[in-house]
Structures are given as C-alpha cells and as structure tokens.
Amino acid sequence: MKGSMCSLFVVSALAHHAVAQPAPTSDDLAKAADAAAEIAAVQATPLKTSSDDIDLSSLGLDPAGSAFDDKLNVYGYADIAYRGSYAYRHRDIFPDQHGFAFGNLNIYAAKNLTQKARALAEVQYTFLPNGTAGAGGSTVNTTVRDPANDQIPTKWGGVVIQRAYLEYDVTEYLTIRVGHWLTPYGIWNTDHGSPVIITVSRPYIIDAGLFPEHQTGLDLFGSRHVSDVKLSYHVTVSNGRSETEAQIDRDNKLAFGGRLEVELPWGLRVGGSYYRGRYTGLAATPGAAALSYREESYGGDAQFEHDGLHVQSEVATRRRHYASVMDAALDTGGTATTTDTSDTGFYILGGYRFNQLWNVMPFSYYQYFKEANESIFSSVTVGALGLNFRPTGSMVFKLQFQRGKLADGVGFVAGTINYTYYAQAAWVF
Amino acid sequence: MKAIVTSIVIGLCLLALVRTADADAKKLVVVVAKGSSVTNLSREDLKRCFVGESVSAGDRALVPFNMPPGSPERTGFDKVVLKMSPDEVGRFWVDRKVRGQSAAPRSLPTAAHVAKVAAKFPGAISYLTADQMTSDIQAVSVDGVSYTDARYNIVTQ
Numbered sequence: 001m002k003g004s005m006c007s008l009f010v011v012s013a014l015a016h017h018a019v020a021q022p023a024p025t026s027d028d029l030a031k032a033a034d035a036a037a038e039i040a041a042v043q044a045t046p047l048k049t050s051s052d053d054i055d056l057s058s059l060g061l062d063p064a065g066s067a068f069d070d071k072l073n074v075y076g077y078a079d080i081a082y083r084g085s086y087a088y089r090h091r092d093i094f095p096d097q098h099g100f101a102f103g104n105l106n107i108y109a110a111k112n113l114t115q116k117a118r119a120l121a122e123v124q125y126t127f128l129p130n131g132t133a134g135a136g137g138s139t140v141n142t143t144v145r146d147p148a149n150d151q152i153p154t155k156w157g158g159v160v161i162q163r164a165y166l167e168y169d170v171t172e173y174l175t176i177r178v179g180h181w182l183t184p185y186g187i188w189n190t191d192h193g194s195p196v197i198i199t200v201s202r203p204y205i206i207d208a209g210l211f212p213e214h215q216t217g218l219d220l221f222g223s224r225h226v227s228d229v230k231l232s233y234h235v236t237v238s239n240g241r242s243e244t245e246a247q248i249d250r251d252n253k254l255a256f257g258g259r260l261e262v263e264l265p266w267g268l269r270v271g272g273s274y275y276r277g278r279y280t281g282l283a284a285t286p287g288a289a290a291l292s293y294r295e296e297s298y299g300g301d302a303q304f305e306h307d308g309l310h311v312q313s314e315v316a317t318r319r320r321h322y323a324s325v326m327d328a329a330l331d332t333g334g335t336a337t338t339t340d341t342s343d344t345g346f347y348i349l350g351g352y353r354f355n356q357l358w359n360v361m362p363f364s365y366y367q368y369f370k371e372a373n374e375s376i377f378s379s380v381t382v383g384a385l386g387l388n389f390r391p392t393g394s395m396v397f398k399l400q401f402q403r404g405k406l407a408d409g410v411g412f413v414a415g416t417i418n419y420t421y422y423a424q425a426a427w428v429f
Numbered sequence: 430m431k432a433i434v435t436s437i438v439i440g441l442c443l444l445a446l447v448r449t450a451d452a453d454a455k456k457l458v459v460v461v462a463k464g465s466s467v468t469n470l471s472r473e474d475l476k477r478c479f480v481g482e483s484v485s486a487g488d489r490a491l492v493p494f495n496m497p498p499g500s501p502e503r504t505g506f507d508k509v510v511l512k513m514s515p516d517e518v519g520r521f522w523v524d525r526k527v528r529g530q531s532a533a534p535r536s537l538p539t540a541a542h543v544a545k546v547a548a549k550f551p552g553a554i555s556y557l558t559a560d561q562m563t564s565d566i567q568a569v570s571v572d573g574v575s576y577t578d579a580r581y582n583i584v585t586q
Contacts, residue, residue, distance in 0.1 A: 050545040050563040059542070061535075061550050068492070069535065077527055108529065115490065120529050163529065172485055182529075193527035223482075228473060359516055393519030428523050 068115045076107040079194040079426035088417040102127065103424075104194055106162060116169040124160040161246070162192075163214065177219040180246055184219065184234040184259050185211045185273035186301045186314045193426075198310070198351055198361065198388050200400045200422040204369035204380060205345035210318040211275050211297045212241040215255070228265035234258055240277030241295070251280040251292060267306040273299040279320075291331060294321045308353040310361070315346035320372065333375025335410070345369035351388065358391035377411035380404060386422075394428040454584040455558040457506055458576045459569040460547045467491070467554070469570040476510050478554060480521070481531040493534035494546050494555040502540070504586035506556050558585060 056062055060071065080102050087094035105125045112118045130142040145151040165179025182189055188206045191197055217238030224231050239245045240255030255277025263269045275297040283290040299316035319342045322328040328336035351363030363386050370379040386400035404418045459475065461467045466487035470478075478484040479493045496502040498515065507518050522533040537543050540561040547553045548565035559576065562568070574581050 048563055049565050050541065050548045054542055054545045056546065056549055059537070059546070061546060069532075073532060075526060108526070110529070110532070122529060169483065172483060190528060191524075192529075196524045196527045225473065225477070355514075355516070359520075390520060393516075393521075393523035428527060 068112050070112050073110045074108065075110075075429060076105070077193050077195050077426065077428045078105045079103040079424055081200060081422055081424035083420065083422050085418055085420040087419075090413045090416045093413055094416060094418060106193065113166075117167065119166050121164040122162040124162050125157065126160055127155065127157040129158055130155045165219075171222075173222040173224050175221055177221065178217070180214060180216045181219055183211050183213060183215050183257070183275070184221065184236070185257075185275070185297075185299050186271070186316065187303055187312050188314065189213060193428075194424070195394070195396045195426040195428050198349060198363050198398075199365060199384065199386060200398050200424045201384070201402065201420070203314070203345070203347040203365075203367045204382075205314065205316045205347065205367070208343060208345070208369065208371075209241075210316040210343055210345070211257075211273065211299060212245075212255075212277075214245075215239070215241075215257075216246045217254070230263040232259075232261040232263070232271075236275075238277070241279045243282045250282075250290070251278045253278045267304055269303045271301045273297075273301075291327065292323065293327065293331070295319065296321075308355075308361075309350075310353065310363075311348070311350045313346065313348040315344075317342055317344040332373040335374040336372070341372035343370065343372045353388075353390075358389040358397070361388040361390070362386070363388055374410045375412065377406040377413050377416070378409060379407040381407075396424075396426045398422065398424040398426070400424075454505070454586070455501075455560075456576045456581060457502055457509075457556045457583045457585060458559055458562060459554065459556050459571060459583070460544070460562065460566045461491075461554050461569055462548050462550075463565045463567050465567060467569055468567070469573055472510065472572050475571060476512075479506075479511060479534060481525060481533070489552045491554045492550065492552040494543060494550075494553055495534045495536045496540070496543060496556070497536050497538060501585040502556060502558065503536070505584050508586060509583045556583070 060069075080100060082098075082100050084096075084098035085094070086096050106122055107125070108120065108122045110118065110120045129140045132140055134140045142156045143153050144156065146154040161180060163179070163181050165177050165181050167175055167177045169175050182192060184190060186206075188197065188202065189211065215236060215238035217236065219234055219236045221232070221234040223233070234257075236255075236257040238255050238257075239249035240251075240253065242248075242250050244250060255275065257273070257275035257277075259271060259273040261269060261271035276295070278292060278294050281291040295318055297316060297318045299314060301312070301314040303312040304310075319340060320328075320331075322331065322336075322339045322341075325337065325339055328339050328341055332341055345368055347365055347367035349363060349365035351361045353359055353361040365382075365384050367382045368379065371377060382402055382404040384400055384402035386398060389397040391397075400422045402420050402422075404420070406413055406416045406418075408415045459470065470486065474484050474486075478491050479495070484491050496506070498518075504515060507513050507515065511518065513521060526532060537546055537555070540557055543555045543557055544561060544563045544566055547555045547557075548563065554569070557566075568576055570576075571581070571583065576583075
C-alpha cells in the first residue's frame with residue numbers, strides 16, 4: 001500500500017511537472033535555447049521561391065482570370081424510407097400501412113457569377129402527382145404509353161422548384177437575395193434536406209406550414225461579429241403565401257417578415273422570426289370569391305451544440321384573421337366561431353453523437369401541436385426515439401419509432417393513437 | 430524501493446510520451462502573399478474565413494485554401510482553429526451544401542501548391558509548416574502572436 005501511494009505520488013508529481021510547468025530548470029532553459037535556435041535556423045536559411053513547375057491555370061486558378069471559383073457546381077441528395085404504421089381506433093380511416101417510399105431526389109446547381117454575386121437553384125424531382133388525390137377529389141393516374149419505347153406504360157412525375165435565386169453581397173454585412181427561396185425561420189426549414197435533418201419525420205409545426213415554406217421576392221440578410229458573438233438578421237419582402245405565389249400575387253399585397261439570431265461562442269444559437277401577409281386562394285370557378293385571410297406568424301428557436309450533444313427546439317404560432325366568421329368557419333371545418341383563429345405548436349429534440357458505431361446519434365423528440373381546424377382533431381402529441389448513423393458525411397441511416405396521440409374530445413378522429421416506425425437511408429452526391 | 434523504481438520508470442515513460450507528442454507536432458504558419466497588407470488576423474476571423482464566411486482584410490476578400498484532407502497539416506488546422514475532428518469537418522461541409530450555403534475552401538494537393546497559390550493568387554490565405562515556407566509568401570500572426578512565439582499553438586496533428 002505504501003509502495004502504491006509512493007508510485008502515485010511520483011507519477012502525479014511528474015504529470016504535474018508536465019502540465020503545470022513550474023520554474024524552469026537549467027536543463028529546460030538549455031532545451032528552450034535549442035528550440036529557439038532551431039526556429040532561428042529555419043528563418044535564417046534562405047528560402048526558395050515557390051515552384052515554377054506548378055501551373056496555376058491548370059488548377060483553374062489563373063491569377064489573371066477570375067479571382068473566385070467560377071465553376072458550376074452540380075450536386076444533390078436523395079432518400080428512401082421504409083415505413084410502417086398501426087393505429088388504435090379509427091382503423092377504417094387509418095388502415096395499417098407499410099412499405100418503401102422514395103422521398104426526395106433534389107439536384108442543386110450553384111455558381112459564383114462574380115466575386116460578390118452567386119446563383120443557386122434546387123430542383124426536386126418527384127413521382128407526384130401520380131397516385132394522389134387531385135383538387136376534385138379523384139385520384140390522379142399519370143400512366144401513359146411511351147411511343148418511343150415500344151408503347152411501354154410509363155408514369156410521368158413532376159418537378160418542384162425548391163429554390164432559385166440570385167445573391168449579391170452589397171457590403172460585408174448586407175447580402176440581397178432575389179428569387180424563390182426557403183423562408184428563413186427557425187432551424188428545420190433552413191436545414192431542409194433529409195441528410196441534414198436528424199429525424200425521419202417532420203414536426204407538425206413544420207408540416208402545417210405555420211410560416212410559408214417558400215416565398216418569392218427579396219431577402220436581405222447579413223451578419224456581424226461583436227466580440228465572440230455573431231448577430232444575424234433577415235428582412236423579407238415577398239408575394240406572401242398563395243397557391244400561385246411564385247408567379248402571381250393574387251391580392252396585390254406584399255408580405256413582410258424577418259429574423260434575428262444570436263450565436264454565442266459556446267454553442268448556443270437563439271433566434272426569433274416573424275411573418276405577416278395575406279393569403280388568397282384560388283377561386284373554385286371563374287368569378288367566384290376566393291378564400292382570403294390575413295396571417296401573422298411568430299416563432300422562436302434555440303439550438304445548443306457542444307461536443308457530441310445536440311439540442312434544438314422551436315415554437316411557433318400562426319394567427320389568421322378572416323373577413324367574416326363565415327369565412328373562418330368554412331376554413332376550419334365549421335369549428336371557428338370568431339373571425340380569428342390560431343395554430344400553435346412546439347417540439348424539442350435532443351441527441352448525442354458518438355464517435356463509434358458509424359458515428360451513431362441516439363435521439364429523442366417530443367412535440368405538441370394545437371390545430372385551429374378542430375373538425376379533424378384538436379391537438380396532437382408525439383414522442384419519438386431513434387438512431388441516426390452517419391458513417392460518412394455523405395451517407396445517413398436512420399431508425400425511428402414514434403407514438404402519436406390525437407387528443408380526445410372534438411374532431412372525427414379524436415383519441416386515435418398511432419404507432420409508426422421508420423428506417424431511412426439518405427445520401428448526398 | 431522496488432515500488433519507487435517502478436514509479437520512476439512509469440513516470441519517465443509518461444513524460445517521454447508527452448514530450449514525443451510535442452516534438453512530432455510542427456507549428457503551422459498562416460501564410461499570404463509577400464507584401465500583403467495582412468500581417469495579423471484574429472483567431473475568430475481565421476476560423477470564419479475557413480468555415481465559409483466572407484472575411485475581408487485590407488481592400489479585398491480573403492480566399493482560403495486548404496491542405497488535402499487527412500494530411501497532418503489539415504487535421505491539425507481543423508482541430509485547433511475550427512475545433513472539429515475530420516468526421517465533424519466532413520459533416521459540416523455536406524450539411525452546408527444541402528442548406529445551399531457556400532462550399533468548402535478548395536483543397537490543394539501539396540505544400541508546394543499551397544505556397545505557389547498563396548504567393549500568386551489574389552487574396553489567397555492558407556497554412557504551411559515553417560520548413561515549407563517560400564520567399565514569396567509571408568507569415569500572418571494570429572491574435573498578435575507570431576508562430577515563432579512559444580504561445581503559438583496552431584500545430585500539425
């Protein structure tokens with residue numbers, strides 16, 4: 001025991017010597033002098049000029065040409081999932097479902113046009129609208145016979161322009177973006193792609209679109225560092241939300257929004273977002289009145305990342321103001337009794353990324369959403385557990401199990417409990 | 430007595446390991462073209478520059494260039510300046526691409542390429558070990574600390 005204590009003392013003393021660096025001994029000073037001389041020798045050696053054998057233009061870096069990378073970068077991501085769901089109650093409405101589902105095939109094209117201007121386009125290729133319910137309620141079947149390929153039945157799909165915009169850096173603190181862009185609110189909407197998102201399913205506050213997912217117009221943004229704190233902002237002006245917002249502002253009323261974000265050096269990011277605009281839908285028949293309401297959305301979000309720990313949360317609410325109670329009632333399945341309605345929700349997601357097992361991140365999330373349209377259900381709570389594997393930056397595999405509960409009471413599917421499991425592979429190419 | 434001798438041997442071995450690790454790490458010098466007005470950068474600006482944010486020094490934007498992934502220079506720079514492991518760096522840049530943000534700084538194949546690009550390409554900034562320096566590039570201090578200073582801690586992995 002005495003020997004062990006002695007060993008511990010000596011090892012501790014040596015370790016302390018290595019870390020705390022007490023007053024230097026003559027030996028240390030001699031070594032330091034040697035090290036200084038070594039550096040001096042490096043400096044004193046006449047340096048060669050850089051190699052003439054290297055041709056910068058062959059690297060696409062001609063100093064006489066563009067002083068920026070002007071290559072067209074084309075890349076993308078895709079994902080496929082296996083999903084199974086089982087409902088308790090209302091099984092006639094929610095039958096058991098299981099099978100594969102191809103989710104996204106998104107292609108990006110990005111290019112620097114000048115040192116201060118750049119363009120980005122992101123296009124999603126989809127099998128839709130095949131197999132979905134059209135506006136009239138009938139199922140869409142896009143199967144056609146291809147005359148160029150022996151008349152084989154071919155199902156055509158669609159293209160969704162996720163974003164297409166031009167950016168220009170006016171100053172170091174102001175960039176103007178014009179085009180069709182993702183609304184800069186919260187965390188999830190700008191993370192956007194399945195390889196980046198930790199879970200498989202999205203929270204209701206994102207699916208329900210409490211803020212518009214996309215807008216068309218101007219986004220002025222920038223950031224400034226004050227000491228170690230980064231302050232960022234967005235100010236947006238757009239056509240607002242509608243079925244045709246990318247081409248036509250049906251009510252001739254611009255929508256405004258903005259976001260402020262503070263990022264602290266120890267891994268915390270906190271933001272707040274706002275949007276105000278008018279929604280005007282499509283009239284059922286020419287000349288008929290279209291549904292229209294004014295909407296205001298507020299959101300707050302926080303994200304904390306430290307070492308492997310990741311916690312993020314968002315809360316959002318949308319208030320809709322209708323011209324009449326009748327309009328409100330029509331839009332909420334007859335449940336609204338005033339001209340104003342609101343949807344509110346939040347989620348919190350936490351996980352820890354390990355360096356083992358394909359960099360596995362066990363995660364858990366919880367969400368709550370209260371629906372303005374109570375004809376179907378009034379509120380929902382969802383709890384989920386899962387694993388996110390990321391063997392390389394470009395490949396992600398996810399497993400998730402979740403339980404969703406629709407609140408008892410109002411709504412024709414009230415009280416339903418739904419169990420869902422997912423396995424998803426997502427990749428960037 | 431035997432315990433004391435054992436303790437000393439273990440202690441010396443540990444110390445030797447610490448010293449060996451220190452000796453193997455070479456200082457990484459942040460470099461720009463000779464004659465550039467950039468002689469000092471804050472560590473925060475250096476990090477911002479290499480994580481895709483626009484950083485200007487003097488009258489022009491800095492254009493960062495990296496050493497190849499997996500090289501001791503790249504791994505050390507990412508660890509000390511960006512505070513990220515190679516895996517984390519990989520995830521960081523893939524995530525930025527999917528979000529539609531700027532791409533990673535270009536990686537050059539060798540230290541000779543880095544020296545040449547830093548010397549000739551307008552606004553270029555990169556890093557090299559001291560013995561890879563050439564006469565047409567200059568060292569940049571970080572937070573006012575020169576690489577010859579004992580406090581300088583940007584080193585290869």
